[in-house]
Each structure stands twice: as structure tokens, then as C-alpha cells.
Amino acid sequence: MPLKVYNTLTRRKEKFIPLDKNCVKIYVCGVTLYDHMHLGHARAVIIFDVINRYLEYKGYKVKYVTNFTDVDDKMINRAKVLGTSIFDLAKKFTKEYFQQIELLGVKKANYYPRATEHIKEIIKLIKQLENNGFAYDKDGDVFFKVRKFSSYGKLSHQNIKDLSVAVRVEENKKKEDPLDFALWKKKKKEEPSWDSPWGEGRPGWHIECSAMAMKYLGESIDIHGGGNDLIFPHHENEIAQSEGATHKEFAKYWLHNGLLIMGKQKMSKSIGNVFTLSNALKKYNGETIRYFLLSAHYRSPLSYEETSLKKAASSLKRVYNTLQKIERIEKKDKKSSPNKTKIEKEVSELSLYLKEVEEKFTLAMDDDFDTPVVLSIIFEGIKRANLLLNKTDYLDNLSYELLLKTKEKIKKMGKILGLFQEEKRENLQGKEEDLIKILLNIRNELRKEKNWALADKIREKLDNLGIELEDEETETIWKVKK
RNA sequence: GGCGGCAUAGCCAAGCGGUAAGGCAGAGGACUGCAAAUCCUUUAUUCCUCGGUUCGAAUCCGGGUGCCGCCUCCA
Known part of the structure; x- marks a missing residue:
């Protein structure tokens, strides 16, 4: 069975065929380092972590890049408010980021590039766009000429006409067209800035991702990911910039995760309905948070309730209870089987389960990473194992083996989800x-x-x-x- | 106004044409000195609503209703 992924670009599930069959290139938009992360950010991180792991499980070599935005309006404003620099701000939240994703059991990406360290690449890309006629300099600000890029809107499936009607922001008078967006922003007093052919300034928001993705992964990548609130304008603009510069398809598959909902609305700093990761981690371990975030399909919205993490903890415990029971029992070895018929049914059902699990697992994951189904497969194994485990008096070597194998299978599946890997949950002296x-x-x-x-x-x-x-x-x- | 998504038990959530996964919570039972864990039974004759297509629809089509996301920074 081939892996199928839902591609925002085509709005359908497509067979996943990497550009280079030996190496999959993924770029995921990361966070802006201006504040604490919340559970919604964690969801995106964990989802793409699982996608990364599953691709490796499928035998691909994966090159995985996720960025930090460390210069933009929010960074600048926040730094001003706190009386610090964007660099110190970035440092602080980078540190927190890595501490937290470690607790969440996230496998590190290959690169974590940041905008301020790629000014050269960004400038080069803008120049390229200028040469191709997609960019214009207006007194130190450089803009992208949206209408020049004929397929603009192909990701968000909007046409230019509708977009231009919808523009309702206070427009920058310098733009030739309200739809145009900034590639380079001229320095305002006291803002951090860099030298460029257009004068002192800083990069626009979207350009960093194009420049960095290309630097680390090449002009065409396989998967570009992020939250579905990034589809427009961020990803749409990334496509325009990148393809305007290279005339090559920027990303083959666009994967977008659904947002975390809290009280009917998406969890968002600007709405104010956030539950920070650090608060969550105070009460629950990373694995519990991870379990919760994988309990819905990645494209669906996921509701966060007060009880969500508690529920996740209970579910997790159920799995560990059985896993530990198996561990305890495997140490005792019993060759004789006092009465085989007493466990006949349980044994045959567990055997059947073992025969099918891997295929079921692959089927679920191949279907656009259906983690909730994987969890249900795992619980099916847990139940079957418990059923056999209950017949302690009749267990023999064969049943031990089956139980052991069940544990291994569950751990193997769990590993892709980043779950159920703790060998010893009781860490005492x-x-x-x-x-x-x-x-x-x-x-x-x-x-x-x-x-x-x-x-x-x-x-x-x-x-x-x-x-x-x-x-x-x-x-x-x-x-x-x- | 444009584009898109979603509505499944008390809650979370799969399924997306073949007769409703899984988890949590609740109730009853078994086991136990009591608990805990585990198991069994139970909680949706039905998937927002009204029509249509079909031998057959939660799943497809059309009309409602409600909610959400994007169009502005956002995972």
C-alpha cells in the first residue's frame, strides 16, 4: 500500500511519491520566538514529528527542516515592551522551545534555521525576483508584484479578483497594488536592520521561509507543512516568491494541520484563549500531552477541554498497565500448561491480532496519517492481551511469547507516535x-x-x-x- | 461579500456507499478482606434537518439550520 497524503494544493489525497526516491525533503513553518508556546503550537510540532517518523519507518531518508521566525513586527514590539532586544528575546524562547519539545519527546529536525542568520540568502532571493520582474523597490521598501504571478491563489484556491475585493487593511500607499506584499522592509527608527542593495532594512515575513527552505533543501521540496491558518497569505506568498524566482515548483505536497479549539475558537494568542505548554507540562508529562494531541486526525480541529489531558492520562495508563503486566509476567517461565483449553480462545484471538496488526497499522498511517485509528488498533491489542493475562493460572510458554510479541508490536507502533516507550515509569532512587x-x-x-x-x-x-x-x-x- | 471546513452517545473522537472503531466518564456484575487493576454487560435502531440517487447512505447529490477557519499577525 502506498502512502497517501492530503494535499491542500489539489484538495485531495494523493499518492506520496517523493521527487528523489531516496530522500524526502520536508519544511515546516515553525514558531515566532516572541512568547511562550501553547498547546496549539505543540500540536503542529507533534504532528509533523509523527509524519517525519512514519516516513522513516517507511524506509525513506528524511531531511526535515523547521524554522524560527526571529525578526518581525511581533518580535520588535515585544522586545520593546520588555525593554530587551529581539536577539535576547529569541534566545530566551529558543531555549524554552528546545526544553519543551524534548519533554514532548520530539525527534529533532535536521536544521532549525532562523531569519536573522539568513539575510544574505534572503537578499539574494529578492534580487532574483527583481531580475525576473516580480519585485519592485519603492524608496527602500521592496514589494512582490502579485498580479505578475499568474497562478497566485492556487494554494488557497482564491482568485485575484476576490482577493482584491477583500483587501480591507489600511493600505500601504507605496504599494502599486494592495495585493502586493513586502519582501524587504525599510528600516524605521530604532528597528533592527541589515544592509541591503535597497538600503537598511529587514526581511518581510514570508521571504525567510522561501530562502531557508531552498538553502537547506533545494529549489523543489516534497512536503511543506504548517497550521492551516498559514495557507493564506503566508504559504500562498511563499509559492509566489519561490516559483517567481526559480520557475520551478516549490513544494509538491502541502500539508496543513487543523487547529486546536478552545471554547469554540482556535487557541490563539490574539484571542487570548491559550493554555501554555509550560502550564500543561506542570500538571502532565509530555507523553500525556502528546497522546491528547494525537487523539484526533491531524487535519481535524481538536477540542481542548478542561478534562482533555486527564482523559489522556487515563488512557495512557491503561496501556502502560498492560505493558507492565506483561513485563512482570514474562520473567516467570512456565513450561507446563495446566489446561490448554482454558486459554484456547484468548490465544487464538491474540494470535490473529498479531498476524494482522502491522498491516492494519500501515493501512491507517498510509491513509493520510490516521493516528486515531492507530490508537484504536493499539487498544484492541491491549484488550486481547488483558483477556489472556487474566488467565494467569493457565498461561504457558506459548502464551508468554504471544504476550511478549504483543508488547513489542504495541511499542513498535507507539514509537512512530512517540508514545508508550517508557520502560520504567517509576523513576525513584x-x-x-x-x-x-x-x-x-x-x-x-x-x-x-x-x-x-x-x-x-x-x-x-x-x-x-x-x-x-x-x-x-x-x-x-x-x-x-x- | 469570497474561499474552505465541520455537525456521530455525557465528553473526546474514528469511519466517508454495505448496515455505527477506540478512549474517557457513568451504571450494573465478576474478581478482591477492602481497594486497585482487569474482564463481562450496559450507554447512538442511528450519525443536525428536509428531500433525492441507490438493492443499500453517517458516508454521494440538492435545499435548510448551526458552528468554525482563512481573506489582517497567527501552528
Whole structure:
């Protein structure tokens, strides 16, 4: 089965055929380094992380680039407000970005270029556009001549006529046409600026992505991604600039993720309905956040509710409970099977599941990265495993093997999603573990003596510390609450 | 006004022509000293609404209604 991806350009799912079959080139628009990230940003990061991982799973070598915008109006204004420079601002939020995506288990991109470090490339690209007649200099500002680019609007599927009617921003008088957009902005007092053939100034918003994508990936790339709020004007303009300069198709597949919804509207700084990543990470671990963000298809809007992360944590726990149960059981080895018929049904169903999982997984992911379906496949395995696991007295070597294999399969699928990889969820110091064990031993002696009151007291006190106990038939399991 | 998307149980959310995945929450039961975990049963005869196409539609077409996104910075 070939991978199919939904391409905004054509508005349909298409077979994914990379330009170079040995190497897939992806460019994803990243964040502007002017403020904390929120869950919506995290969604985009995680979605493209999964796409990246899946392409590698499919055997492609992937070159993955995602940028930082470190100079624009927001950066400048924010720096002014905070009494700092855009460079210090960028430094601060870059650091936070990397700390947070590490907690989210994001696999690093190959390059993280930023606009201010690519002024040379940007200037070169603008010059190229000038030579091709797509750009004009108006007293130090350089604009892109939108009407000159005949296929303008092909990504957002708008025609120039409708767009020109819709223009309602206070127009820059220097523009020849209200639709034109800035490639280079002339310096205003006290703004950070760079030398250029048109005088001191700074790059416009869109040009950095074209310049950097081309520098690291070449003039034509396979996948260009970002949130669907970037389709217009940002990506539309990127196409115009890039193709105006090179006369080659800039990106073959345009992938756009749906936005995170909070209280009916998209989560957005300007609306003010944000839940920052750092706040989320205070209460939940990165994996929980990741699970939540992958629980809907990447193109759909995803609603964030107060309970969303709590739900995700519960779901995650269900998977780990079973995985851990399998880990515990695999250590004991039992050759004899007291009564095979007792587990016949469970064994055959698990076997069937194992036979089919990988194909089901691939089918789901090949269908435009359908992560919710993958999760349902994983839970199916969890259920089947639990069913067999319940028959502890009848388990034999064959069932152990099946369970082990189930665990491996789930982890393998989980790896693509960046989930379920924790081997040991309880990260305590050695001494702490020993102390818990001592307490558990004492408690079990109390239980033998039917001193329930004291035994329960120990359980309760430990629970208050965040350590949960589960009395199983032969032993007591403890877990650190997440 | 233009372009696009969405409406599926209490909540989140798949499915996109063959008779409603999965998770969370709730209820009942089994197991347990009690819990926890797990399992079983249960919660949508029906997928916003009205028509149409079809042997057959949540899925396709047309009309409503409601919501959302983009057209301005935005993942």
C-alpha cells in the first residue's frame, strides 16, 4: 500500500511519491520566538514529528527542516515592551522551545534555521525576483508584484479578483497594488536592520521561509507543512516568491494541520484563549500531552477541554498497565500448561491480532496519517492481551511469547507516535525503592494477620505520596502516579 | 461579500456507499478482606434537518439550520 497524503494544493489525497526516491525533503513553518508556546503550537510540532517518523519507518531518508521566525513586527514590539532586544528575546524562547519539545519527546529536525542568520540568502532571493520582474523597490521598501504571478491563489484556491475585493487593511500607499506584499522592509527608527542593495532594512515575513527552505533543501521540496491558518497569505506568498524566482515548483505536497479549539475558537494568542505548554507540562508529562494531541486526525480541529489531558492520562495508563503486566509476567517461565483449553480462545484471538496488526497499522498511517485509528488498533491489542493475562493460572510458554510479541508490536507502533516507550515509569532512587519494598513486606505481613486497618493505612499514606498499590494474587505492585 | 471546513452517545473522537472503531466518564456484575487493576454487560435502531440517487447512505447529490477557519499577525 502506498502512502497517501492530503494535499491542500489539489484538495485531495494523493499518492506520496517523493521527487528523489531516496530522500524526502520536508519544511515546516515553525514558531515566532516572541512568547511562550501553547498547546496549539505543540500540536503542529507533534504532528509533523509523527509524519517525519512514519516516513522513516517507511524506509525513506528524511531531511526535515523547521524554522524560527526571529525578526518581525511581533518580535520588535515585544522586545520593546520588555525593554530587551529581539536577539535576547529569541534566545530566551529558543531555549524554552528546545526544553519543551524534548519533554514532548520530539525527534529533532535536521536544521532549525532562523531569519536573522539568513539575510544574505534572503537578499539574494529578492534580487532574483527583481531580475525576473516580480519585485519592485519603492524608496527602500521592496514589494512582490502579485498580479505578475499568474497562478497566485492556487494554494488557497482564491482568485485575484476576490482577493482584491477583500483587501480591507489600511493600505500601504507605496504599494502599486494592495495585493502586493513586502519582501524587504525599510528600516524605521530604532528597528533592527541589515544592509541591503535597497538600503537598511529587514526581511518581510514570508521571504525567510522561501530562502531557508531552498538553502537547506533545494529549489523543489516534497512536503511543506504548517497550521492551516498559514495557507493564506503566508504559504500562498511563499509559492509566489519561490516559483517567481526559480520557475520551478516549490513544494509538491502541502500539508496543513487543523487547529486546536478552545471554547469554540482556535487557541490563539490574539484571542487570548491559550493554555501554555509550560502550564500543561506542570500538571502532565509530555507523553500525556502528546497522546491528547494525537487523539484526533491531524487535519481535524481538536477540542481542548478542561478534562482533555486527564482523559489522556487515563488512557495512557491503561496501556502502560498492560505493558507492565506483561513485563512482570514474562520473567516467570512456565513450561507446563495446566489446561490448554482454558486459554484456547484468548490465544487464538491474540494470535490473529498479531498476524494482522502491522498491516492494519500501515493501512491507517498510509491513509493520510490516521493516528486515531492507530490508537484504536493499539487498544484492541491491549484488550486481547488483558483477556489472556487474566488467565494467569493457565498461561504457558506459548502464551508468554504471544504476550511478549504483543508488547513489542504495541511499542513498535507507539514509537512512530512517540508514545508508550517508557520502560520504567517509576523513576525513584534506589534507596526509595528499597524503602517501599520494606513497607510492602511489612504490610503484607499485616495482611496475613488480617490487620486490615493498619495495612490500609499504609496503602493510604503511600497513595498520598503518589504511590499507588495494587494487591495481586501473589504480590503487591506499586506504581508512581503520573 | 469570497474561499474552505465541520455537525456521530455525557465528553473526546474514528469511519466517508454495505448496515455505527477506540478512549474517557457513568451504571450494573465478576474478581478482591477492602481497594486497585482487569474482564463481562450496559450507554447512538442511528450519525443536525428536509428531500433525492441507490438493492443499500453517517458516508454521494440538492435545499435548510448551526458552528468554525482563512481573506489582517497567527501552528
